[in-house]
Amino acid sequence: MGVRYATAGQAQAVELSAEDRSTGQYGQEAIQKALEALHQDGFVVLKSVVNVSHVEKLNDYVCGEVDRRLAEEEIIFNHGVKSNLLQPTPLAKSELLFDDVYFNPFLIQVANAYLGTKPTWNFMTGNVALGNTGLRQPVHKDVAAPHPACPFFFIANFPLCDFNPGNGSTEFWLGSHAHTTIDDQVHVTLDSEEHAGGKCSRPICDIQLDILDKRRKTRPPIQPTCEKGDIMIRDLRTWHAGMPNSSERHRAMLALGYMSPNVPVLSHMSLKLPLSQRDFFTPEGRVADMLNVNADFVETTDEVKLREENNQFDLRPNASKLGDSSQGGIHYNKFVTEYKKKMAMVAKERSRRKDAGFRWKEKRPRTDYDRPEDDKSRGLDRGYRNSGRDSYKPRTSDARDQDLPRKERVEDQPPLTDTPEAKEKKKEKKKAKKSVIAPPAEPMIIVNVNDRLGTKAAIPCLASDPIRLFKAQVAARIGRQPHEILLKRQGERPFKDQLTLEDYGVSNGVQLDLEVDTGD
Numbered sequence: 264m265g266v267r268y269a270t271a272g273q274a275q276a277v278e279l280s281a282e283d284r285s286t287g288q289y290g291q292e293a294i295q296k297a298l299e300a301l302h303q304d305g306f307v308v309l310k311s312v313v314n315v316s317h318v319e320k321l322n323d324y325v326c327g328e329v330d331r332r333l334a335e336e337e338i339i340f341n342h343g344v345k346s347n348l349l350q351p352t353p354l355a356k357s358e359l360l361f362d363d364v365y366f367n368p369f370l371i372q373v374a375n376a377y378l379g380t381k382p383t384w385n386f387m388t389g390n391v392a393l394g395n396t397g398l399r400q401p402v403h404k405d406v407a408a409p410h411p412a413c414p415f416f417f418i419a420n421f422p423l424c425d426f427n428p429g430n431g432s433t434e435f436w437l438g439s440h441a442h443t444t445i446d447d448q449v450h451v452t453l454d455s456e457e458h459a460g461g462k463c464s465r466p467i468c469d470i471q472l473d474i475l476d477k478r479r480k481t482r483p484p485i486q487p488t489c490e491k492g493d494i495m496i497r498d499l500r501t502w503h504a505g506m507p508n509s510s511e512r513h514r515a516m517l518a519l520g521y522m523s524p525n526v527p528v529l530s531h532m533s534l535k536l537p538l539s540q541r542d543f544f545t546p547e548g549r550v551a552d553m554l555n556v557n558a559d560f561v562e563t564t565d566e567v568k569l570r571e572e573n574n575q576f577d578l579r580p581n582a583s584k585l586g587d588s589s590q591g592g593i594h595y596n597k598f599v600t601e602y603k604k605k606m607a608m609v610a611k612e613r614s615r616r617k618d619a620g621f622r623w624k625e626k627r628p629r630t631d632y633d634r635p636e637d638d639k640s641r642g643l644d645r646g647y648r649n650s651g652r653d654s655y656k657p658r659t660s661d662a663r664d665q666d667l668p669r670k671e672r673v674e675d676q677p678p679l680t681d682t683p684e685a686k687e688k689k690k691e692k693k694k695a696k697k698s699v700i701a702p703p704a705e706p707m708i709i710v711n712v713n714d715r716l717g718t719k720a721a722i723p724c725l726a727s728d729p730i731r732l733f734k735a736q737v738a739a740r741i742g743r744q745p746h747e748i749l750l751k752r753q754g755e756r757p758f759k760d761q762l763t764l765e766d767y768g769v770s771n772g773v774q775l776d777l778e779v780d781t782g783d
Contacts, residue, residue, distance in 0.1 A: 305497065312369045352389060355539060387517075414526075433503055533559050710764065726770065
């Protein structure tokens with residue numbers, strides 16, 4: 264069987280035969296095709312493996328919940344693009360929990376073949392491209408740190424409606440996973456540190472534009488067409504981007520993540536599932552032998568809290584588990600070395616910028632009015648002796664015997680304030696002086712700060728308060744350090760410390776988004 268790449272703008276797909284459906288598992292040929300696609304492209308579509316009626320019920324719930332959130336909530340958009348948000352399927356509603364979605368046998372079989380025996384399910388979210396929006400995400404991969412150069416994690420996307428370029432089918436850069444490293448990603452610079460959502464010299468998820476241009480010449484991206492009931496599997500290293508949805512309806516999909524047992528670099532992640540549905544989410548029989556579920560079962564059945572908990576994920580590999588001799592470990596060690604060098608350069612550059620600018624050279628003023636004309640020379644300014652011919656005076660006894668002229672003492676002169684002119688000016692100032700009216704006190708305002716978990720805090724302050732001072736108030740309220748806090752309006756860049764709330768148009772009752780960056 265030869266190498267088969269995606270052709271005609273489509274991805275490789277594995278069709279489900281009647282025999283496969285009856286046995287509940289793929290045959291050898293289908294598994295081989297799925298593995299070839301994942302190794303060659305980092306992407307494959309499993310066709311018609313989910314009950315369409317189940318998908319439609321989940322789609323109705325997700326789209327309804329999105330409409331409610333848009334009408335009632337302040338939305339935190341995915342990647343900051345106001346056309347894309349995270350909205351998973353419900354977890355506490357028994358009537359919307361389906362085995363062929365959360366424990367799909369064909370998906371689990373492919374996961375075992377590609378990632379290793381008994382992979383771990385430890386990630387879940389949902390992605391919605393809003394209808395009638397014309398915005399796209401930057402091309403990125405879902406990992407912003409050094410990672411293994413082998414299969415270690417994949418995402419299974421369940422389209423909850425038919426996917427096509429018209430309604431924002433995701434853009435995939437097939438084959439990009441094979442050789443990608445952290446060097447392909449955008450690194451935050453000193454100038455872009457405030458706006459890129461990262462720390463200086465650290466990478467973010469976005470791929471560098473010049474690298475995209477080179478890749479486009481070799482293999483341009485595609486937007487695959489998929490149908491309800493399909494599952495799209497994407498290696499976590501594969502480049503992709505959310506695309507504009509020009510249709511009238513939202514385009515929704517569910518995302519489940521699976522980790523390789525052989526390269527468990529994302530073992531810090533876990534699902535947050537309702538305790539009331541523990542029996543459903545605890546696999547039994549054949550599924551239990553093929554899948555490990557890493558979950559924290561919580562008391563709540565509130566879908567909003569469950570959504571927010573599961574959306575607090577961290578897809579950065581655990582560096583201690585990369586292995587020094589592995590490809591990922593080599594890249595990690597190289598990254599750490601380069602990062603330390605860059606941070607030293609950043610510190611030096613910051614110091615240079617701090618000391619940069621014009622400096623006025625302090626000069627001693629020329630007091631020409633108290634020196635004779637013949638002394639007004641540059642040499643005298645420097646303290647040199649006046650040795651000019653005109654300054655020569657013969658040393659005669661007559662001159663030595665004469666008394667020096669006595670200057671009038673300052674004590675003998677009348678004070679300047681006692682002169683008639685000074686007294687007259689003083690009278691005029693008293694007449695012109697008016698009582699100064701004290702300015703009215705600045706009114707106190709209340710600013711609401713909202714973090715990603717939906718917790719709101721009302722902070723009393725003045726509109727003239729600097730952002731730095733306001734951050735200190737927020738930090739004291741939430742138990743963080745001021746430098747860990749980013750404040751911004753929704754969809755805008757973070758506020759700068761040296762400006763004031765008034766500079767950003769913040770008034771009474773305004774709500775600001777809060778993000779906490781610990782620097783880990």
